[in-house]
Amino acid sequence: MGELLRAAWAIAAKDVLLEFRSRTAFVSALVFTALVLAIFNFARDPTAVSAVDLAPGILWITFTFAAMLGLNRAFGLERENRALDGLLLSPASRTAIYLGKVLANLVFVGSVEAIALPLFALFFNVPILPVLGPLVLVIALATVGFVAVGTLMSSMAVNTRLAELMLPVLLLPFLVPPVTAAVQMTARLFAGRPFSEVSAWLRLLVGYDIVFVAACILFFESTIEE
Amino acid sequence: MTPIEAFERARRRSAVWIGVGLLLMAAVYVRALVFTPVEAVQGLAQKIFYIHVPSAWVAFLAFGILGVTSAVYLFLKDPRVDLFAASTAEVAMVFTTAVLVTGPIWGKPIWGTWWTWDARLTLTLFLWFVVLGYLVLRTAVHEPGQRARYSAVLGILGALLVPFIHVSVYLFRTMHPMPVVLRPGKPTLPGAMLATLLFSFAVFTLFFVALLWHRYALARLADARARAEAERADA
């Protein structure tokens, strides 16, 4: 178990270091976030639709699309010089490779979310500080869900010709449960509703995370071994 | 009989059954339109129900079979299982599309709008996306072993997804009450309508089996021809 975590950590650290050096995907994600903010600000009629109603949906669209910009990177960077063979040759278990990639993706998406969230609070004037704790929990749970599935999907998509198109096509239906739950819970939190009201959604989200993280760990080997 | 001859025969026979199925479907139409009473509230539009509901049943059945055969493939690694799964996916696509087309056709005269986020239709919509992803993935991967593995993983994950989407849609609707829609498939259908519905169920299931059998035969045929070709090139 210790070896598994060590190998996963090594792989994640390597990925984060590489992304930090090149920064291309990260910058794209931030630019995308800024664009979304600006466009929606000018696209809505402030008197007709309140910011609080619109913000949760826009927030999660931003998070998921920014995530997709980064997800293909994880296995994309293993294609140059066939570095993936290097990982497969090593004693690192396939589960360690998967967890390492998921971890690196979580760091990527988490960083984008950490920057996007305060910006949203600012521009949409939504009160996030009073609900910061539960909000971060919701964001974390939903992100783990779609990053876990997205990492698995990208391990397949990256080997196809139109990888950037294939990933969204494969991933979209799998985003419905976690993102719907996240949007609903975020909306309730922004509206200042008590957290107990969303317990059903929370159960759905946790159930999704457990089932799909386990399934992805189980099936990752089939996508990577020949 | 060589394998190719056997699959050719299967193809012809299943084609016959497809023809039978189509004839029976026409019979369903006739019975539904002429011999079944018109529903009081919805009027003529309700007739689509006899196509829509059995299509949904078959679509979900096909999807379930896809999930199971995907798991079987990962276990056995038998390429024939992969061909069967792929055939099931294509047939599932046909019936899922039928549900998504007949639903709005039924809905427009009754609800006044082509689409509402009705629970069952929404679930079917996302099922459609999963099957679409499955078929697109298969066209994008060329090496047969890799294609089979990828498809199987997607098939299993898709099957696992269904209950979660169902719960998501259900929770969404209970928190956002929608206009009450007439529930299809209520057990208290008057006799003649129930009979037509059951008849339609039987016909659709038969049609599904014939289509699947035919598609699988075609897949095995293509595969056998490819193998024969490869062996000829070898020699």
Added chain:
Amino acid sequence: MPAPLGGARAALAVRGLERSFGHVRALRGIDFALEAGDSLAVFGPNGAGKTTLLRILAGLLRPHKGEVLLDGAPLERTDAAHRRRVGLIAHYSLLYDGLTAAENLAFYARLYGLRDREALVTRALENVGLADRAGDAVGTFSRGMVQRMAIARALLHEPRIVLLDEPFSGLDQRAAATLRDLLMRLRAERRTMVLVTHNIDEGLELATHVAIQVAGRLAEFGPVAGDLAAYRARYAEATASRG
């Protein structure tokens, strides 16, 4: 011609290997055995299945039939201990262009759970003459330097079995000479080696055993007997009869 299968504890033994991709049969039954310290050169035209064979030996590919035995024990893909015994040097480097030479090796050292990483990395770079470029990104290296890095990476965990896939491809005279010296050194260290190439001139002097692979089978396998000219002739004959 089937080879006598070495002793029960041959360093590397291969029995009845078969592997297909769809309907294309890449390997149709490969058998051979090597003792510790043997160097096998596998010659064959493109499409003979040499890379497939090597990838199976490396544990990257699963055979559909047959088995690979290291010291008598079957190579299970999932067995980490076996993977420590094998190193691969190919014409692609398995390195990250965005990381420095030292960072690349340190990463692999971590992955293999090796101790004293810093000292190990320094020594490895010195061995291939790249110690002064430790802090430079591998993406800036020339082809010859990348090949030397690939060797450093492959040997980091002291594998007893070294696999080489067209290692000389794309190298200029000087780099090829450096590579040859390094491989001679490996031979002197009594590591078991398998080198696959389509170029007879490169592999023969390093080999103790020679195999000619054509269309998924070994047309011949045995200890080196004869000179370059003789093998060129036999190679031409083997590939012509299949062509």
